[in-house]
Amino acid sequence: MHPTCYLTLLLWLTFDSLVAQHQLFTIDGVLSAPYSSNLTGVGDRVVWLVTERGVRNIWTATFPDAKLRQLTQQRTDDGQDLNDLTLSPDGRWVAYVRGTGKNKEGVSPNPTSSPTSAEQAVYVVSTTGTAEPIRVGVGSHPVWSPEGKRLVYGNGGQLYLATISDKIHPAPTRLFTARGSQADYSFSPDGRRILFASYRGYHSLIGIYLLDNQQINWLAAGVDRDQFPVWSPDGRQVAFERVPGSRHGELENIQGGRPFAIWVADVATGQGREIWHSPGDDGGFAQYYPTAPLRWTRQNQLLFFSEHDGWMHVYKVAPTRANTPVDLMPGAFEVEETCLSADGRYLYYASNEADTDRRHLWRVNVETAHREQLTSGKGIDTDPVVVGQTLVYRDAAWNEPTGIAWRSMTNPKTTALFPAKWPNTFPKAALTEPQAITFAAADGLVVHGQLFLPPAGLPPAGLPPAGLLPTTTAPKQRPALLFFHGGPMRQMLLGWHYRGIYYANAYAMNQYLAQQGYVVLAVNYRAGIGYGRAFRRADKQGPRGASEYQDVLAAATFLQNHPAVDPKRLGLWGGSYGGYLTALGLARNSDLFACGVDLHGVHDWSWRGNMFSPGGDWGIGEAETKEALASSPNADLSRWRSPCLFIHGDDDRNVAFAETVDLVQKLRSQHVPTDVLILPDEVHGFLLHKSWLAVYGAMDRFLQYYLPVPRSLGTTPKK
Ligand SMILES: CC(=O)N[C@@H](C)C(=O)N[C@@H](C)C(=O)O
Numbered sequence: 001m002h003p004t005c006y007l008t009l010l011l012w013l014t015f016d017s018l019v020a021q022h023q024l025f026t027i028d029g030v031l032s033a034p035y036s037s038n039l040t041g042v043g044d045r046v047v048w049l050v051t052e053r054g055v056r057n058i059w060t061a062t063f064p065d066a067k068l069r070q071l072t073q074q075r076t077d078d079g080q081d082l083n084d085l086t087l088s089p090d091g092r093w094v095a096y097v098r099g100t101g102k103n104k105e106g107v108s109p110n111p112t113s114s115p116t117s118a119e120q121a122v123y124v125v126s127t128t129g130t131a132e133p134i135r136v137g138v139g140s141h142p143v144w145s146p147e148g149k150r151l152v153y154g155n156g157g158q159l160y161l162a163t164i165s166d167k168i169h170p171a172p173t174r175l176f177t178a179r180g181s182q183a184d185y186s187f188s189p190d191g192r193r194i195l196f197a198s199y200r201g202y203h204s205l206i207g208i209y210l211l212d213n214q215q216i217n218w219l220a221a222g223v224d225r226d227q228f229p230v231w232s233p234d235g236r237q238v239a240f241e242r243v244p245g246s247r248h249g250e251l252e253n254i255q256g257g258r259p260f261a262i263w264v265a266d267v268a269t270g271q272g273r274e275i276w277h278s279p280g281d282d283g284g285f286a287q288y289y290p291t292a293p294l295r296w297t298r299q300n301q302l303l304f305f306s307e308h309d310g311w312m313h314v315y316k317v318a319p320t321r322a323n324t325p326v327d328l329m330p331g332a333f334e335v336e337e338t339c340l341s342a343d344g345r346y347l348y349y350a351s352n353e354a355d356t357d358r359r360h361l362w363r364v365n366v367e368t369a370h371r372e373q374l375t376s377g378k379g380i381d382t383d384p385v386v387v388g389q390t391l392v393y394r395d396a397a398w399n400e401p402t403g404i405a406w407r408s409m410t411n412p413k414t415t416a417l418f419p420a421k422w423p424n425t426f427p428k429a430a431l432t433e434p435q436a437i438t439f440a441a442a443d444g445l446v447v448h449g450q451l452f453l454p455p456a457g458l459p460p461a462g463l464p465p466a467g468l469l470p471t472t473t474a475p476k477q478r479p480a481l482l483f484f485h486g487g488p489m490r491q492m493l494l495g496w497h498y499r500g501i502y503y504a505n506a507y508a509m510n511q512y513l514a515q516q517g518y519v520v521l522a523v524n525y526r527a528g529i530g531y532g533r534a535f536r537r538a539d540k541q542g543p544r545g546a547s548e549y550q551d552v553l554a555a556a557t558f559l560q561n562h563p564a565v566d567p568k569r570l571g572l573w574g575g576s577y578g579g580y581l582t583a584l585g586l587a588r589n590s591d592l593f594a595c596g597v598d599l600h601g602v603h604d605w606s607w608r609g610n611m612f613s614p615g616g617d618w619g620i621g622e623a624e625t626k627e628a629l630a631s632s633p634n635a636d637l638s639r640w641r642s643p644c645l646f647i648h649g650d651d652d653r654n655v656a657f658a659e660t661v662d663l664v665q666k667l668r669s670q671h672v673p674t675d676v677l678i679l680p681d682e683v684h685g686f687l688l689h690k691s692w693l694a695v696y697g698a699m700d701r702f703l704q705y706y707l708p709v710p711r712s713l714g715t716t717p718k719k
Contacts, residue, residue: 054689088148157181220272253619257281297344479569486576491530517709543605575599643673649682
């Protein structure tokens with residue numbers, strides 16, 4: 001064959017493989033891979049949750065043999081979350097919760113609109129994998145006794161006790177009735193007492209329930225909010241965190257701060273003493289974000305999370321007297337989930353040290369504060385669990401959703417444990433590696449983002465004219481999309497996201513959009529995590545001035561200056577707080593943004609402050625109402641011109657469905673093109689896989705209609 005023919009054949013095969021990849025690349029396909037979460041371990045065993053196309057099952061593995069076993073046999077996308085997985089100390093049982101808690105009306109989410117409604121209940125299943133799960137009772141947050149035969153769990157703010165064997169007999173009983181709502185509970189090391197926090201409005205108290213004589217003793221009762229109590233190894237003392245009690249009219253602001261202190265109390269006398277207090281209003285986020293805000297180690301050290309040095313770190317302090325805490329990992333990076341070795345000598349943790357837009361695992365010697373990196377490269381490694389000499393963790397990459405991996409502590413080689421292989425429907429080979437980029441906002445703040453470029457060779461628009469070489473007369477530039485995460489205390493990364501299906505699906509959809517030919521920029525705007533406390537608590541953010549909007553505009557400028565982008569065809573999308581920024585962009589700058597997709601966004605902070613919850617979770621009081629409205633999309637509706645697709649579940653418990661009803665009615669009255677996809681009985685983070693397919697399918701069609709990237713294959717979807 002003539003050399004030219006060989007070249008032509010090679011070019012065609014290359015194009016053909018691209019077409020094939022593109023052809024295989026569907027929304028269903030990119031969402032089809034199993035997603036691992038809720039990893040926990042005891043002894044030589046770990047358990048975790050696998051969600052595959054909405055089907056949720058519990059798996060286990062033992063080490064060092066790395067033997068896998070599926071423990072539950074759910075087969076349908078039933079919209080019932082599984083959570084709170086916890087292994088009994090002897091590893092024989094896994095307790096877990098099926099379903100989601102009740103709202104103020106006392107109703108659990110029922111996304112399938114089942115006529116028999118839905119419940120949230122505690123279950124146990126044997127780790128032998130030979131038996132069906134056993135329903136223990138309505139409730140959540142199960143906690144095992146030291147000998148592994150009793151379980152305490154919460155229901156309606158009260159505590160219940162169940163005896164666990166192959167059948168739940170006798171039936172669970174309410175441990176006691178106390179005022180307020182009981183939480184943060186645990187058995188004493190001897191298994192004869194229950195430590196708990198009793199939340200009572202302006203204040204909360206630390207109590208100990210004695211199982212033998214059914215008596216409650218209170219520790220260091222005061223006018224503050226005492227929380228997160230933990231036992232000393234000998235069970236004679238308790239440490240807890242104390243924040244000031246509420247004042248009249250004081251409103252909770254989840255992005256704000258407050259002073260906090262570490263206290264220790266004697267169980268016998270109930271007397272307490274302060275060990276340390278924060279230098280400023282540093283408390284709040286470090287106390288509610290991590291799973292274990294406070295620990296008492298076997299080496300008799302207190303470990304706690306704090307941001308008081310400007311970054312989310314873990315500190316150690318001696319429990320014996322007032323003393324200055326030691327930062328176990330000084331430096332400009334953040335620490336997330338942690339695991340303490342059984343002997344208390346090492347703290348294992350996930351961090352973005354030296355790799356800001358990823359996560360890797362480290363461990364620090366609590367005694368010497370010497371730290372070492374345990375995983376590296378391009379992974380997104382989180383949630384370390386140590387079983388014996390094996391480190392097990394959640395592991396993702398830019399082209400692999402979150403699975404389970406492990407390494408021996410005596411050998412740095414890492415091994416993928418789960419899944420054994422990716423489904424054929426998952427377009428791994430066609431994924432795009434996102435690039436880390438930064439840009440400066442108008443006020444000079446450096447903002448990080450992840451840029452997804454369509455695969456090289458994918459024609460910018462339309463099929464090439466007949467012939468062998470993929471040439472096109474279409475414009476050389478592409479439409480671009482800006483994606484905004486929610487929270488806002490979140491951070492999108494250079495790989496599949498670890499924070500549950502909500503963000504894993506967002507990353508997957510950005511991959512899909514890039515494959516469709518869009519340039520996509522995920523924007524880590526101020527108020528997010530990963531870049532220090534000052535960034536997270538950026539001045540005038542959200543309802544106090546929407547300072548993040550500078551980052552939206554700077555991201556748009558970044559894209560407009562990108563050679564692959566058509567500067568006149570920019571779109572926005574995001575969920576929740578990301579939906580807020582999407583709507584804000586369309587309201588304020590329909591001249592810049594051609595269209596948007598707003599998933600359950602906040603649209604009127606002043607309304608949220610008054611109607612959704614006291615202060616709207618952002619501390620929005622009477623004095624903030626004017627600024628809150630001015631910081632909202634609803635303040636600029638008269639300028640809104642660009643089309644928007646609104647998507648919302650009408651049982652949303654995080655962002656009221658009314659936010660979308662109100663805004664769509666107002667936009668319709670001014671003839672702004674709006675589309676809506678309403679998911680009856682769905683909640684904020686859609687519980688059904690089929691909901692996600694419907695959401696992204698609607699989004700795909702909407703974007704193709706208003707920001708067309710003519711398919712290289714198939715037909716352009718109709719709206
Ligand atoms: C704290 C909270 O509810 N924030 C919402 C506005 C939101 O963004 N929710 C999800 C998406 C989240 O990541 O918290």
